[in-house]
Amino acid sequence: MLEVLTTQRLVMREVRAQDREVWIALTGDRDVWRFIGPEPLTADQAWEKLLVKAGTYALTGLGNWAVCARDTGAVLGEFGFFEAYRGIAGTDGMIEAGWSYFPAHWRQGIATEAAIAAHDWLDRTFPGQATFALINGQNIGSLRVAETCGYAQARRFEDDRGVQVLMVRTQPV
Secondary structure (H helix, E strand, C coil): CCCCEEECCEEEEEECHHHHHHHHHCCHHHHCCCCCCCCCCCCCHHHHHHHHHHHHHHCCCCEEEEEECCCCCCCCEEEEEEEEECCCCCCCCCEEEEHHHHHHHCCCCCHHHHHHHHHHHHHHHHCCCEEEEECCCCCHHHHHHHHCCEEEEEEEEEEEEEEEEEEEEECCC
């Protein structure tokens, strides 16, 4: 089971089946998805993605947290680490970091607070492990979150979603 992380404002817990409806809402939100994929997910696709994320820990020791408000328990978004094999030079076998939040929680420092807590966990659990994040070049907020956590731009390239920025973190901050 993925460790529960607690910060000043957040509780980060494993995703679970009861998160289905909120997960459908998050992955179906056009504002959230504009930086991630060509189209928001359908309910079936969202459920499949939630099942994959929930099962990742059993296979790799990595996983996704539901990022919840500490005072209400409401799910604000998600943060996770996973092994991605995207075929991007130099990243296969590295741990990828990824996150998304409902727009109502953008620009409040929540993503940064969760990312710092998650990277502290990663540094304790997988010491010295390099990580990367693949971020749309227009997603200034996520680029700032990554930089705060010690990521540096390694490469920029274009794909069907526009300019992508490969950010790499080799040392804890």
